[in-house]
Amino acid sequence: NPHKxxxxxxxxxxxxxxxxxxxxASTQNALKEYPLAQNKWQLQTSSTAAMTSTLAKAIKYKQxxxxxxxxxxxxxxxxxxxxxxxxxxxxxSSEQIHTIARKGLAKDNPGAYKILKQFHxxxxxxxxxxxxxxxxxxxxxxxxxxxxxxPKLYQEWTKGAPRGNGKAVKLTYVAWDSEIASTxxxxxxxxxxxxxxxxxxxxxxxxxxxxxxxAADASLSAWLPNTAGLYMKQYKDKIDDVGPxxxxxxxxxxxxxxxxxxxxxxxxxN
Ligand code: PBE
Numbered sequence: 001n002p003h004k005x006x007x008x009x010x011x012x013x014x015x016x017x018x019x020x021x022x023x024x025a026s027t028q029n030a031l032k033e034y035p036l037a038q039n040k041w042q043l044q045t046s047s048t049a050a051m052t053s054t055l056a057k058a059i060k061y062k063q064x065x066x067x068x069x070x071x072x073x074x075x076x077x078x079x080x081x082x083x084x085x086x087x088x089x090x091x092x093s094s095e096q097i098h099t100i101a102r103k104g105l106a107k108d109n110p111g112a113y114k115i116l117k118q119f120h121x122x123x124x125x126x127x128x129x130x131x132x133x134x135x136x137x138x139x140x141x142x143x144x145x146x147x148x149x150x151p152k153l154y155q156e157w158t159k160g161a162p163r164g165n166g167k168a169v170k171l172t173y174v175a176w177d178s179e180i181a182s183t184x185x186x187x188x189x190x191x192x193x194x195x196x197x198x199x200x201x202x203x204x205x206x207x208x209x210x211x212x213x214x215a216a217d218a219s220l221s222a223w224l225p226n227t228a229g230l231y232m233k234q235y236k237d238k239i240d241d242v243g244p245x246x247x248x249x250x251x252x253x254x255x256x257x258x259x260x261x262x263x264x265x266x267x268x269x270n
């Protein structure tokens with residue numbers, strides 16, 4: 001019923017993901033700024049998997065739901081979703097995903113560093129890998145498939161870089177679908193170039209710390225300037241910001257398109 005107030009229908013709840021995610025911190029800010037919290041709204045912590053499965057169920061029955069949403073992610077391909085307008089710009093307009101490296105990597109391993117620096121792709125290229133893994137293809141196989149299909153990209157990324165001759169590279173990442181995709185592609189690219197790459201999934205804080213303390217070489221998981229902004233602020237003197245590996249990422253609140261009267265975060269409290 002479009003004339004019924006939204007809040008009571010969904011228990012004033014925004015369905016979120018894991019507590020450590022930047023989108024959760026941004027949503028806490030949104031609760032204050034709009035002000036949603038003052039109007040009974042709350043953010044429910046869960047996981048990406050639980051959020052997408054709750055979303056799938058709501059969409060199946062055309063029920064209202066508000067989720068923490070971001071792109072690139074297969075949820076926007078699989079479900080009819082729209083971002084809510086954010087007139088107070090709490091989530092920032094557009095995000096980039098950056099590659100960060102430990103200080104000293106450029107000097108110790110200039111070949112791997114060059115490849116990391118030259119690695120750049122589009123949301124739709126990243127989505128190709130994510131859709132494969134979402135269809136249960138092993139991430140390593142999905143990465144390999146992608147490289148085979150995109151020899152030109154492989155050439156661009158590795159251009160002018162020396163062979164690795166077994167030199168070790170350790171990548172850390174946060175196990176979001178997007179970073180599972182990028183990290184596995186990078187590992188396969190480095191391995192094809194003769195480097196010996198290991199990858200390790202960590203929570204957000206230890207991932208940043210691993211680069212800042214030289215425990216790992218690089219990570220492709222830094223959503224900036226907003227989503228991981230607090231970590232960048234904390235670690236910016238202790239890491240090397242190699243630069244963006246993807247432009248045009250976006251973070252915010254999302255609802256199914258059939259919620260025609262809800263188009264802005266401000267509409268949640270009307
Ligand atoms: N995300 C996906 C992450 C970054 C990648 C938007 C859920 C977050 O920290 O919120």
